[in-house]
Amino acid sequence: xxxxxxxxxxxxxxxxxxxxxxxxxxxxxxxxxxxxxxxxxxxxxxxxxxxxxxxxxxxxxxxxxxxxxxxxxxxxxxxxxxxxxxxxxxxxxxxxxxxxxxxxxxxxxxxxxxxxxxxxxxxxxxxxxxxxxxxxxxxxxxxxxxxxxxxxxxxxxxxxxxxxxxxxxxxxxxxxxxxxxxxxxxxxxxxxxxxxxxxxxxxxxxxxxxxxxxxxxxxxxxxxxxxxxxxxxxxxxxxxxxxxxxxxxxxxxxxxxxxxxxxxxxxxxxxxxxxxxxxxxxxxxxxxxxxxxxxxxxxxxxxxxxxxxxxxxxxxxxxxxxxxxxxxxxxxxxxxxxxxxxxxxxxxxxxxxxxxxxxxxxxxxxxxxxxxxxxxxxxxxxxxxxxxxxxxxxxxxxxxxxxxxxxxxxxxxxxxxxxxxxxxxxxxxxxxxxxxxxxxxxxxxxxxxxxxxxxxxxxxxxxxxxxxxxxxxxxxxxxxxxxxxxxxxxxxxxxxxxxxxxxxxxxxxxxxxxxxxxx
Numbered sequence: 178x179x180x181x182x183x184x185x186x187x188x189x190x191x192x193x194x195x196x197x198x199x200x201x202x203x204x205x206x207x208x209x210x211x212x213x214x215x216x217x218x219x220x221x222x223x224x225x226x227x228x229x230x231x232x233x234x235x236x237x238x239x240x241x242x243x244x245x246x247x248x249x250x251x252x253x254x255x256x257x258x259x260x261x262x263x264x265x266x267x268x269x270x271x272x273x274x275x276x277x278x279x280x281x282x283x284x285x286x287x288x289x290x291x292x293x294x295x296x297x298x299x300x301x302x303x304x305x306x307x308x309x310x311x312x313x314x315x316x317x318x319x320x321x322x323x324x325x326x327x328x329x330x331x332x333x334x335x336x337x338x339x340x341x342x343x344x345x346x347x348x349x350x351x352x353x354x355x356x357x358x359x360x361x362x363x364x365x366x367x368x369x370x371x372x373x374x375x376x377x378x379x380x381x382x383x384x385x386x387x388x389x390x391x392x393x394x395x396x397x398x399x400x401x402x403x404x405x406x407x408x409x410x411x412x413x414x415x416x417x418x419x420x421x422x423x424x425x426x427x428x429x430x431x432x433x434x435x436x437x438x439x440x441x442x443x444x445x446x447x448x449x450x451x452x453x454x455x456x457x458x459x460x461x462x463x464x465x466x467x468x469x470x471x472x473x474x475x476x477x478x479x480x481x482x483x484x485x486x487x488x489x490x491x492x493x494x495x496x497x498x499x500x501x502x503x504x505x506x507x508x509x510x511x512x513x514x515x516x517x518x519x520x521x522x523x524x525x526x527x528x529x530x531x532x533x534x535x536x537x538x539x540x541x542x543x544x545x546x547x548x549x550x551x552x553x554x555x556x557x558x559x560x561x562x563x564x565x566x567x568x569x570x571x572x573x574x575x576x577x578x579x580x581x582x583x584x585x586x587x588x589x590x591x592x593x594x595x596x597x598x599x600x601x602x603x604x605x606x607x608x609x610x611x612x613x614x615x616x617x618x619x620x621x622x623x624x625x626x627x628x629x630x631x632x633x634x635x636x637x638x639x640x641x642x643x644x645x646x647x648x649x650x651x652x653x654x655x656x657x658x659x660x661x662x663x664x665x666x667x668x669x670x671x672x673x674x675x676x677x678x679x680x681x682x683x684x685x686x687x688x689x690x691x692x693x694x695x696x
Contacts, residue, residue: 184378187210187384190215210402215244230267250279266289301332304319335364360383371400377411420450421678423452432667462503472502475502483500491515523560527541549607550612553580561587561588573588609631621644636658638661
């Protein structure tokens, strides 16, 4: 494996249409922290080889990879192949640091430069598969073929049809390193392959690609250089870095990487938290079973499946039938399942009742209180069980009464339809929690209960947090109730996850400040 120092370079490709724009991109890439720039000649609208290469190479601020990708390998060039290869030879002669040539034409290219190859020049020989990622054996053969043709650096880019494809690429990179063979760039394209780009240094990849800003990628699934350097702190990733992440489908919108990576950084923990677009949870957990893949947040649609995939599940999480946190126990590798959604919401509601953080009290402030849950889905179930565990009496209100009755039976509570709930007059000190999506953006004028009905509750909670203050919460506050937003539940579930992952107290202020910035 790679040593403790992370030597993986960050390369920014420029796919600009003019030489001037390319040089501008080079300056921006350097300012952003890139180590190398890939010049994609095939994207230039007009190209005069000797003049333009001289302009590009003359005052370069960073090392260049010169690439002139043909249409048949996913590029833009449609002209004569011999002319294209002449341009790449010219780039080498004019002082380019690296030239990238495709495996299909590499043999003749290598022969043609063998006499005049400069000492500090490196040839990248590449193979791209935009449809899939082959088997381990096929990948191994491909690397051997690229190496045999005379490559100084092997580059393989495949496409991820499933996140487990990435594991094969990691194995290939590690295997090459153990054998002390030539450096390898091994990347898996597409959203399911994003971790191949972020975790490159952990497995010893030669370089990874990052775009300057959204919309300028030269291949699908490239993160921005700001994300790679600042959010994922790729310079700090080493072979012993622990990997955590959010498992979901979709997952690109999640704020969890911001929260957890910020918390890891502030606590000086050698860990990274990545987005994991997973289709099949059981398969993902069996493929990424190494101890360094240490824990996961789980979101829609995998929370129910996670219960079955864990070796041990917290009793309340089992009752709820949903796990949002998986931790790999270091001693035996067993997967432990928890649900911090309900603990996050319940602790926030308890604190709203007491007006403070009542962590020291052994009896919950919910004990003996009436707790009305609106909604009988997953979140409703989680809050109903959580409230019951704390000694509250539970009523389930739901649009369809039958579903409300089903859940009420499970938690030993009562059931009401939403129409009945509208006229329900609870005793003093009652709590109501909306766990439906009513009032969520864009339907911000909807509310599950009228302002009139809300007058009878002392604490009102809304799981919806877009917008941050829903109509439900705004009217509850006007009616005199203490309010708890879904954002508070989100913050606390993240804090709960962090503490399960690390065994340490979470840097709560850091997590709150991060969310303030992005929410």
